[in-house]
Amino acid sequence: MKTTASNAHSSQNSLVWSGNPHLINSKDLNKNDVLYLLRRAKFFKEQLLKIECGKIGRNEFTESVGTILAGRVAANLFYENSTRTRLSFELASKHLGMHVLNLDISKSSVQKGESLEDTGKTLAAMGVNVIVQRHSISGSCEKIAEATNHRVHVINAGEGTTEHPTQALLDLFTMLEVNPDEPELTGKKIVIVGDILHSRVASSNLILLPMFGAHICLVGPQHLLPKIANNNVEIHTNMDKAMVDADFVISVRPQFERQKEDTFGCVEEYINSYQINHERLKSAKKNVKVCAPGPINRDMEISNDVANDISLSLIERQVQNGVVIRMAVIETLCTAVKRK
Numbered sequence: 301m302k303t304t305a306s307n308a309h310s311s312q313n314s315l316v317w318s319g320n321p322h323l324i325n326s327k328d329l330n331k332n333d334v335l336y337l338l339r340r341a342k343f344f345k346e347q348l349l350k351i352e353c354g355k356i357g358r359n360e361f362t363e364s365v366g367t368i369l370a371g372r373v374a375a376n377l378f379y380e381n382s383t384r385t386r387l388s389f390e391l392a393s394k395h396l397g398m399h400v401l402n403l404d405i406s407k408s409s410v411q412k413g414e415s416l417e418d419t420g421k422t423l424a425a426m427g428v429n430v431i432v433q434r435h436s437i438s439g440s441c442e443k444i445a446e447a448t449n450h451r452v453h454v455i456n457a458g459e460g461t462t463e464h465p466t467q468a469l470l471d472l473f474t475m476l477e478v479n480p481d482e483p484e485l486t487g488k489k490i491v492i493v494g495d496i497l498h499s500r501v502a503s504s505n506l507i508l509l510p511m512f513g514a515h516i517c518l519v520g521p522q523h524l525l526p527k528i529a530n531n532n533v534e535i536h537t538n539m540d541k542a543m544v545d546a547d548f549v550i551s552v553r554p555q556f557e558r559q560k561e562d563t564f565g566c567v568e569e570y571i572n573s574y575q576i577n578h579e580r581l582k583s584a585k586k587n588v589k590v591c592a593p594g595p596i597n598r599d600m601e602i603s604n605d606v607a608n609d610i611s612l613s614l615i616e617r618q619v620q621n622g623v624v625i626r627m628a629v630i631e632t633l634c635t636a637v638k639r640k
C-alpha cells in the first residue's frame with residue numbers, strides 16, 4: 301500500500317493527543333503527547349529523506365504531506381532575534397501546505413504601542429490558525445492565547461528564561477536517533493554545560509529528558525547555576541568531574557542578552573574552566589555526542605574543532621530535526637485537537 305500522510309497518521313491510533321490546543325510549556329506535555337509528536341516527526345523525516353534519495357518526487361510529497369494543512373494560516377511573531385527557530389517554523393508550515401505570515405515587529409504597529417493582546421486579536425480576526433511566538437517575557441504566550449480566546453493555536457518559540465519546548469523536543473528526538481534500538485534514554489548521562497540559569501533550552505530539557513529516563517548533570521560557574529534539588533539532576537561547578545562517563549553533552553551559550561547586569565565574569569576564566577573541547581571530552585564515554593541549540597560562539601563555550609567534528613557533533617542534525625519536530629507540532633495542534 302502506498303504510504304500517505306493520512307494512513308501513516310491512522311497507524312498511530314494507540315497514541316492519543318491529550319487535547320491541549322497550544323504548545324506553551326513542556327510541563328503541559330505528558331509522555332504520550334511527546335511520543336505522539338516524535339512519531340509524527342519521524343514520519344515527516346522519512347518523507348523528506350525519500351525526496352532526497354529520489355524515492356518520491358517533490359510533487360508526490362506536495363500531494364500528500366503538502367495537503368495536510370493546505371490553506372490554513374500560520375503567523376510568526378518574533379519579538380526577539382532568531383535564525384533557526386523562525387526559519388524552521390516557516391519551512392515546517394510551508395511543507396504542510398500552509399500560508400505563512402511573518403510579522404516584522406520592528407515595522408509593525410507594536411512600534412506605535414499596540415499591545416501583545418491586540419496584536420493577537422488582530423491576527424485572529426484575519427483568520428490566522430496558528431501563532432508562533434518568541435518573546436523576552438515569560439508568560440507572553442499564555443497572554444496571547446487568552447486574548448484570542450483560544451481560537452488560535454499558540455506555539456512557544458522561546459520565551460524569557462523559562463521555556464523553549466520545541467527545542468527540547470528536537471533535542472530529545474536527536475538523542476533518541478543516536479541509539480535507534482533504545483526507545484528511551486534510560487541510564488544515559490546528559491551533561492548540560494554553561495549559563496544554565498538564563499537558558500530556556502536547559503529549563504525545557506530539564507522537563508523532557510528525565511521523562512525518558514535520562515540522568516541530568518548541570519555544570520557551570522556557581523552564579524550561572526539554578527538551585528534544583530531533584531533525584532534526576534546533579535549540579536557541579538567542576539567540569540572535569542561532571543564529564544565522567546557522559547553519553548551526551550549539551551552546550552548552552554552565555555545568554556548575555558538575558559543577564560540582568562554584568563554577571564558573566566571573565567571570559568578567559570570561563571573558557572579555561574568550561575569550554576567543551578576534545579581534551580575535556582576525554583573522560584566522557586567513548587561514543588559521546590555533543591549537542592548545542594545554537595547559535596554557538598566558536599572557541600568560547602565550544603571549541604571550533606569539536607563543533608566541526610562530525611564523529612561528535614549533532615549540531616547540524618539538531619537543525620535538520622527542528623523542521624520535522626515543528627511540522628509534527630503544527631500538524632498535531634491543527635488536526636488532533638477536538639474543538640468545542
Ligand code: CP
Pocket residue numbers: 381382383384385386458467593594595
Ligand atoms: N536554538 C535557537 O533557538 O536558535 P535561534 O535563536 O536561532 O532560533
